[in-house]
Structure formats: structure tokens, C-alpha cells
Amino acid sequence: xxxxxxxxxxxxxxxxxxxxxxxxxxxxxxxxxxxxxxxxxxxxxxxxxxxxxxxxxxxxxxxxxxxxxxxxxxxxxxxxxxxxxxxxxxxxxxxxxxxxxxxxxxxxxxxxxxxxxxxxxxxxxxxxxxxxxxxxxxxxxxxxxxxxxxxxxxxxxxxxxxxxxxxxxxxxxxxxxxxxxxxxxxxxxxxxxxxxxxxxxxxxxxxxxxxxxxxxxxxxxxxxxxxxxxxxxxxxxxxxxxxxxxxxxxxxxxxxxxxxxxxxxxxxxxxxxxxxxxxxxxxxxxxxxxxxxxxxxxxxxxxxxxxxxxxxxxxxxxxxxxxxxxxxxxxxxxxxxxxxxxxxxxxxxxxxxxxxxxxxxxxxxxxxxxxxxxxxxxxxxxxxxxxxxxxxxxxxxxxxxxxxxxxxxxxxxxxxxxxxxxxxxxxxxxxxxxxxxxxxxxxxxxxxxxxxxxxxxxxxxxxxxxxxxxxxxxxxxxxxxxxxxxxxxxxxxxxxxxxxxxxxxxxxxxxxxxxxxxxxxxxxxxxxxxxxxxxxxxxxxxxxxxxxxxxxxxxxxxxxxxxxxxx
Amino acid sequence: xxxxxxxxxxxxxxxxxxxxxxxxxxxxxxxxxxxxxxxxxxxxxxxxxxxxxxxxxxxxxxxxxxxxxxxxxxxxxxxxxxxxxxxxxxxxxxxxxxxxxxxxxxxxxxxxxxxxxxxxxxxxxxxxxxxxxxxxxxxxxxxxxxxxxxxxxxxxxxxxxxxxxxxxxxxxxxxxxxxxxxxxxxxxxxxxxxxxxxxxxxxxxxxxxxxxxxxxxxxxxxxxxxxxxxxxxxxxxxxxxxxxxxxxxxxxxxxxxxxxxxxxxxxxxxxxxxxxxxxxxxxxxxxxxx
Numbered sequence: 001x002x003x004x005x006x007x008x009x010x011x012x013x014x015x016x017x018x019x020x021x022x023x024x025x026x027x028x029x030x031x032x033x034x035x036x037x038x039x040x041x042x043x044x045x046x047x048x049x050x051x052x053x054x055x056x057x058x059x060x061x062x063x064x065x066x067x068x069x070x071x072x073x074x075x076x077x078x079x080x081x082x083x084x085x086x087x088x089x090x091x092x093x094x095x096x097x098x099x100x101x102x103x104x105x106x107x108x109x110x111x112x113x114x115x116x117x118x119x120x121x122x123x124x125x126x127x128x129x130x131x132x133x134x135x136x137x138x139x140x141x142x143x144x145x146x147x148x149x150x151x152x153x154x155x156x157x158x159x160x161x162x163x164x165x166x167x168x169x170x171x172x173x174x175x176x177x178x179x180x181x182x183x184x185x186x187x188x189x190x191x192x193x194x195x196x197x198x199x200x201x202x203x204x205x206x207x208x209x210x211x212x213x214x215x216x217x218x219x220x221x222x223x224x225x226x227x228x229x230x231x232x233x234x235x236x237x238x239x240x241x242x243x244x245x246x247x248x249x250x251x252x253x254x255x256x257x258x259x260x261x262x263x264x265x266x267x268x269x270x271x272x273x274x275x276x277x278x279x280x281x282x283x284x285x286x287x288x289x290x291x292x293x294x295x296x297x298x299x300x301x302x303x304x305x306x307x308x309x310x311x312x313x314x315x316x317x318x319x320x321x322x323x324x325x326x327x328x329x330x331x332x333x334x335x336x337x338x339x340x341x342x343x344x345x346x347x348x349x350x351x352x353x354x355x356x357x358x359x360x361x362x363x364x365x366x367x368x369x370x371x372x373x374x375x376x377x378x379x380x381x382x383x384x385x386x387x388x389x390x391x392x393x394x395x396x397x398x399x400x401x402x403x404x405x406x407x408x409x410x411x412x413x414x415x416x417x418x419x420x421x422x423x424x425x426x427x428x429x430x431x432x433x434x435x436x437x438x439x440x441x442x443x444x445x446x447x448x449x450x451x452x453x454x455x456x457x458x459x460x461x462x463x464x465x466x467x468x469x470x471x472x473x474x475x476x477x478x479x480x481x482x483x484x485x486x487x488x489x490x491x492x493x494x495x496x497x498x499x500x501x502x503x504x505x506x507x508x509x510x511x512x513x514x515x516x517x518x519x520x521x522x523x524x525x526x527x528x529x530x531x532x533x534x535x536x537x538x539x540x541x542x543x544x545x546x547x548x549x550x551x552x553x554x555x556x557x558x559x560x561x562x563x564x565x566x567x
Numbered sequence: 568x569x570x571x572x573x574x575x576x577x578x579x580x581x582x583x584x585x586x587x588x589x590x591x592x593x594x595x596x597x598x599x600x601x602x603x604x605x606x607x608x609x610x611x612x613x614x615x616x617x618x619x620x621x622x623x624x625x626x627x628x629x630x631x632x633x634x635x636x637x638x639x640x641x642x643x644x645x646x647x648x649x650x651x652x653x654x655x656x657x658x659x660x661x662x663x664x665x666x667x668x669x670x671x672x673x674x675x676x677x678x679x680x681x682x683x684x685x686x687x688x689x690x691x692x693x694x695x696x697x698x699x700x701x702x703x704x705x706x707x708x709x710x711x712x713x714x715x716x717x718x719x720x721x722x723x724x725x726x727x728x729x730x731x732x733x734x735x736x737x738x739x740x741x742x743x744x745x746x747x748x749x750x751x752x753x754x755x756x757x758x759x760x761x762x763x764x765x766x767x768x769x770x771x772x773x774x775x776x777x778x779x780x781x782x783x784x785x786x787x788x789x790x791x792x793x794x795x796x797x798x799x800x801x802x803x804x805x806x807x808x809x810x811x812x813x814x815x816x817x818x819x820x821x822x823x824x825x826x827x828x829x830x831x832x833x834x835x836x837x838x839x840x841x842x843x844x845x846x847x848x849x850x851x852x853x854x855x856x857x
Contacts, residue, residue: 199856213849217830217838218650239829241848242841244649249675253642256635260643263633264613265839266650286636376856379849388839412839413613413631413647413654423626423634424618432626433584433634 001108001184003095007062009189010069011135014055014086015078017048020128024076025056027132027169031149033200033373035141036191038064040372044553047225047309053085060139062190066337066372067481070556074138076131077103078114095185097134110179117171126168133169137176138187146173195373202371203363203478204229206338207297210345211269212241213379215386216295218261219245220254221271225309226365227299230271251279255296259283262292263422265388265412267349273299274316275306281323284358288328290422291398291408291447293352293359296320297345300364302552311552312365314477314525320360321504321534327444329451331359332504333459336480340501341367342377344459353387355454356407362503364525366554367478391418396429400442406453408446451505458507465496471567472517474543476500476531479523479555486560495564503531511539521545521567525554574603576628583627585620590741590767590778594688595627597744598659601751612655615644617664620695621688624659638668641676641685645824648681651837652825655755656681662689662764666702666722673724677731677760682823684754684761687724688741690769691776698772708775724764725804729797729816734759736800736816740781741767743812750814759821766810788813795819 011028015021025041032039040059046052057072059065072089075082077098083090083105090096096109103109112134114127129150136146147166154162179185201209208230211219219238221231235245244266248254251272258268272280277298287294300316302308320332331351335341341363348359391411395418399408408429413420421431426443428434464484471494475483480499487497498513514520514535522532522543527550532543547563549555576599585591602612609629616622618637625632631654635643640658648656658665665673665687676685691708693699700713702722709716728736735757739747747765754761766785768778786809794800800816825831830838 197857199853201853201856205856209849209852212852213845215843215845218646220646237852240852242830242844244828244830244838246646246649248642249671252639253672253675256639256642257646259635260615260633260646261650263643264647264651264654265837266646268646282636283639290635376853379846379853384843384845386839386843414610414651414837415839417610419609419629420631421626421634422632424636425634431632433623 001095001110003093003184004186005073006188007190008065009060009073009187010071011058011060011074011076012055012072012086012089013058013076013078014053014082016051016081017046017054018050019078020125021054021056021078023128024132025058026153027129027149028058028135029200030153031136031141031146032060032139033195033198034145034149035139036193036195037139037189038062038192038195038373040066040370042068042366042370042554045310053081055082055086060189062192064192064373065485067485067557068366068554070558074135076135078131080104097131112172112175117168121164121168126164129165129169130172133172134176137173138180138185139189140180143170143173197375198373199376200371200373201338202229202369203338203341203367204369205233206341206377207345207361207363208233210342210377211295211349212243213342214346214349214382215267215384216269216349217243218258218266218268219243219271220248220257220268222248222251222254222276224273224276226301226368227271227273227297229368230297251276252283255280255283259287259290259292259294262294263412263420265415267353269295269297271297273301274303274319277316277320277323285324285326285328286424287358288324288326288447289424291356292422293356295348295352295359295361297361297363299368300362302550308552310365312525312554313550313552314364314479315527315530315550317362317503317530317534320362328447329357329454330504331357331454332362332502333359334362334477334501334503335367336477336499336501338370338372338374339377343381344501346379346382350382350385351454351457354405355450356410357450357454362477364478388412388415391416391420393417395419397421397431398427398429398443400429400446402446406450455505458505459502460507460509461498461500461513463496463498463513466493467496469494469496469516470518471495471521472513473497473521473523473564474500474531474535475523476503479525482555482557482560483523485557486564489557489561490564492564492567495567500531503534506534506538510535511541514539514541519544521547523547523555523560525549574599575609576602576630578627578629581627584623586771588770589620590690590769591621591624591688593741593744594686594747594765594767595624597748598686598751599628601748601755605752605755607655611653612657613647615640615647615656615658617660617669618695619661619664621659621661622664638664639672640664641669641672644683645676645679645681648683649825649828651839652682652831652835653837656683657755658683658685660687661694661701662687662691662703663693663701666724670702674727674731677728677733679824680734680760680821682758682825684751684763686751687762687764688767689764690767690773692769692773694769694772705776723804724762725815726801728762729801729804732797732818732821733762733816734818734821735761735814737763737814738810738812739763739765740785740812741765742778742781746787746812753814757817759818759823785810785812787811788815
């Protein structure tokens, strides 16, 4: 064996669900980060609790790369199925690490006797730390760092378990060190001192913390992949944050609870996936009629119906754009990175409260589950401003006299002498049922006119690349990382990339950007180019070329680099 | 329509969208009086309803109200009470709204046990949509939809509530205003989910379960009846023959949903009134992710 990896190493761990992929992942990420190496992780997993084949890719790089690579440099294969499962990603250059007897591979592998090591410590479960120790030794990670981390990770299980894990890891480490000394493998990734002060954050955690930073104090959700992690995080820290979290009996209850919470003065978040959002549609319409703020985190996954529950897609843009009977304004934010997930989730509450509209944070499984080191986002970036007013006697919730943000000032029960009357029927200024045609028309106009006001705050798209581009690539949401890296790798000096973190309303500069280009290309993780259609609707412009992927996996840097080179 | 003394909840001369003779009038006046006698003020009250004739009730008294979606009164009522527990929260809707469209929420709100009072205007028919059967319609009840007569087992809300070990379960009859008022007062004062299923006639669409029919087919639980025995309460709730009226079951051993929330461990101020320490708290959590 004679392999050399420099500056950017893609490690993939693959095994059955429940076999320990997550344990190895946690160890590697933690120790790499402790050694001041940039790390990025993304996972793909099956919709099952045991068995099957799941994998995590950990990318260790000198420059902090944060996108999905198809290429596998080091494959830690925990079972035979791993090789078949990842067949289209394994090349002659891939170093396969595992147990010869278990893998029965028809090519060269590095045979690490994980089972034997584990047996020596008394249980098959120790195979995972042995594998981690082996991998870490190839990066010449300090042994003490590894032991220290293991102690921390297994502290809850007691010193004996921690010691066994350290012993197993050490044995794996020794085997790796021997391989290094034989010159079989050479890995060179530069540490970056900045990583010491970085945090590790996932997309799901970013949404959770961003929402908390936005003043969220009431959360309701029905568990659904890929969004459950947000509820889990907020529930775990509900005490720290001083918030209420409640698992609802169904999605209809969750969203209606959150609307009740907003009515009574709280800032509520409902968390769901595309299919769960489908059940919330009537309540979305209610938020329009009540003119109630509402923040929904919607994680997309391949549909229709149950689809591929644990995989990724950008197939629900039109779902969240058009859903809800009747006509009323909304905002759709589309974070593309972990940082954007934090800041946009925070901003969502400000926008919802200020303009009294539903705000949808639209993300996907890929973003929810990816995590990496980054400089900590700053929760003080947007101070919490509450737009609720104290009411006087005779207060009218739906007064035609709107404020400078285009809304009837919003009172809440118990804050002043006014009574707060909210009604899902068409209503008069006091909030009582009316069937008067002129009042109806005025109320519709009032609700729709909020759109003009909230347009003042539409987030402009970000342009990457030459200002005098000839070709313009358009993308939204989590395709950001792969597009940007592929564009750099493709080395085109005539191509720029426009990244949208708010897809609706569409920023007015969009048409101008597109018209400037000789040729436009859109990249989307869906089958029908939904954002392309939205762009056409609001600018009148067709996109020349579509690059679409809808097999349940995210775009890889390699495939987009190929596409961009060919343009 | 019966006369009432003017009280803080009166709306004066307003257009009420109920048919003359509707049982809702009696319930409305009963509730107004009950609230007045309990010393509750409009600004401290929030009435939550779904959709239907009964659900229009909050428009006809002076109060804060949230008149939401059909079947979906219990989730917002739960959340409203959870984020502002100092408010009195009452749900008023019909049998179709609470037991049909909102059936799942009925079950789980009982489990959650928020301190709210749920007054169900039970007329065994769908009034606003003009005469279809409701979950509580009796077997044999003929409508334009159930042309051969209902053959499905009527929903028994009292039995279901007792099966879920509810905090307070009662049934009343809208025409007996004094007795209904006493039951409603006890329900509101009770801490926890307090169900009052109030029989009422629908003069327009239910020609079977009329005022007379209810008078002849109900009776009050005896004075000696003790509402603290769950088995006995269940037995009475599934009696065939005349329907018992009164307080069937009281369960004092339950903690209200709000009291299980950590946010109220130190104090009971509503969440909206608390100073936001979001920045510091989030910063601390981000620090933990290093």
C-alpha cells in the first residue's frame, strides 16, 4: 500500500444501524476538533433502527471545507454490506479499513482485527473505539488527546468502561502507528489554531438556538424526520432557556397550539417536515385570517407521501408557497449553511411578530444533519424586539388604522385594558363575525397590503464570483456548499453564483442579475425546478439550463464540478 | 330568551345568530351569571371556541376570545393557559366540534390536563350545517345524510373522560339554569380539565331530542352520590335508560399541565411579561458546543 492524502481527507464510516457508526463519528469529530483540525460531517441513513446500511462522511481539511464529497479516501467498513452500499463511491484510491473475515473483499484492505481487540476488552462494542483509534493514529493525533476525550465521552458509564475504551482505542492506535512507520500511508492536514475557539454545531441545533435567540418561548411539534432533532435539543434545554416545549398528539394540534401561544403573547415555534406541514395547512390559513405571527420550521425530505423518510430533497418549496386556502402573505426563508440556519431562525421571529405573518424556515435533511466546526454565531446580532402593544379600553385588534409597518397594532390579553378578539371568520375591526361585503374587501386589502411592507426587509441574494459574469448559476438553500466549492474547483472565470436565503418574496434584484447573464443555470435538489418556476413567475424570465438531482442524496462537489466544467 | 341582570359580560343590544328558542341562549346567560358570581372579570377571561353555532358564544359576551378552527379549540386553549396561567380559560363549542372533528384533541387534552373548563353544547346534531348527525346522535336518528337512521354507537364523552381519569366530569341540561350554573361554577373553580357536557335542544334540526324529550329522559344524580369513586362514575356514565345529570367524577390527584412546566417553578408570571434573557442563555449553550 502506498497512499498519500493532503489537505482534504474524506473519511467514511459505514455499518448497520446500531452497530456503532455514531460512536466512532462522535469520537473522531471530537478528537479532530480538539487537535485543531477543521471537520465537517454529513450522514446518510436508512429509515430503520437496526440493520440496513448507514454511513457518515467526515471531511478533515486544512481550509475548512464544508460540502459533501462523493470521493471516499478512508473507508471504515464495519460490515460486509458497506462495500456494496458504497460501491459507486469506492475507487482504487480508497483505503478500506476493516476486518478481512467480515468484509471478504475482493481487493486489498487494511485488516484491523477489531473483533479480536473488542473481545480482549470483553465485548464486541469496543470495536468502535478501536476503529476510531486506528483512524486517529493515521493523522498523528496526540494519544493523550484521544484518551482525554474518551474519558469525557464515556464518563457517564463509569471509569471501568472508559478504561476499556481507552485500551481498545490504544490498540487500534498502535496498529495505525505501525502502518505509518512502514510508510504505507501518508496523511497531511494542517491544523488551524482558530479551531480551538470554534464550536461544533449541526443544522438542527442551529435552528433551535437561532429560534431561542429570536425570543422563542413556546415550542410544539410532532416528531418527524428530519426535524425531530430541533425538538429534542429545545426540550433538553427548555430549563436552561426558560421555555415550554410540548410534543403534540398530531401536527394539527402542534400548529394550533403555537397559534394559541402567539395570541397570548408568547413567541411560538412549530417544527415539522414536509409531510407534517401538509397537515398544518388549515392552520396556516388561520394564521393569515387572524393576522397572527407564526414561525414554522419545515425540513424537506423526498416525497410524495412517506417517500424516503431519512433522505434529502428540496421538493416542498411550492408546497409551502401555495398551501393554505385563501389569499394572505407569508415569508419563506431558505438557509443554506449552519450559520444561516441560526441567523434566519432568529430573524424569523422578528419578521413574524413585526408583520403578523407566517414565516417558514425551509430546510432539509442534509442541512439538518450536517455539522462542522465554526466560529460561534452571535446571538446579540439581532436584539429581541417585541412588537406587542399595551391596549386601551375600546381597543380594536383589526383596526383599519395601521402603523408604519402596515399592520393593526397587536395587543394581547392581560396587557392593558383592551379585550383581544380573534376570529377565523371574516371579521370587523373589533374581531366580530361580519358578512359585510365592503368590510370584507377592506379586510382582504389590509391583509394583503402587509406584503408591500414586509418586502422592505427581503433578504437579497448573495453573489459569489466575478461581477462581470457571463454565466450565472442560481441556487437556494442547502445546495450552497457544493455549488460554491464546485465553482471554485471548475476554475471558470466567467461564471458567478447567486445564492438565495429567502425564496419568497423574491428579491427585486433577481431579474436584473439574470438579465445580465448570457446564460443562466439553476441547481436544485428536486425534479421539476420549483424555484425556477417561482423565478419565472415573478421576473418573467426562463432559466436556460437546469441541473436537478432527486435520488434522495445531496449534490456532491464532484458531480457539480463536472457539470460546471461542461457549461 | 330569559332575562338576566345586567352584568360585566353583557354586550347590550347585539345581533345574535341563533334561532329563537335555541338552547344556546340559556347556556350563554348561565355562563355569564356563573362568571359574575365567581368574581371573574372580562379582562381576565379568555374564551376559546371552534366553529359552529355554539362556538359563536364568545362573540356574545364581553371577553377576550379566540374563535379558531372547527375542532381545534382545545390545542390553542391549552397553549394559552400554558403561557399565561393567570387567565381563566374556558372552551365553548358543540358536540361535533369537540367530539368529532376535534376528537383526537379531546383525548389528549384530557391526558394533558390543562386547567381549563370545557363546556360542550351537546344538541346531538350539526346545527350550523343544517342537520347532519353528530357523534352523540342516538341510534336511529334520521337525517338527510343518515337516511336510514344512525347505526353507529354514540360517542360517550363522560365515559371517555372518566376512562382518561379526568379532573372533573359533569353533565347538565341547558333549561335547568340554576342547576347548570352551580355545575359550571364548580367546573371553573376546579383545577384541571373540567368537562361540562350540556344537553340542549336544537329547535331547528333535532325534532327528536327536544326540550320535552330531555326533560323526560334525564334525571339528577342523587344527593348521596359521591363523585370521587371512579368505578362508580364510569358505571353511571354508561347507564342505559335515562341520562343522569350532575357531577359524575372529581379527581383531585391530578397536576395541571401548567404546573408541570419548569418555567413556573420560581413564579407564575406569564411568559410575555418576562424580561428576555435569550442572548445570555443562548450564548451559554453555544459555549457548551466547543
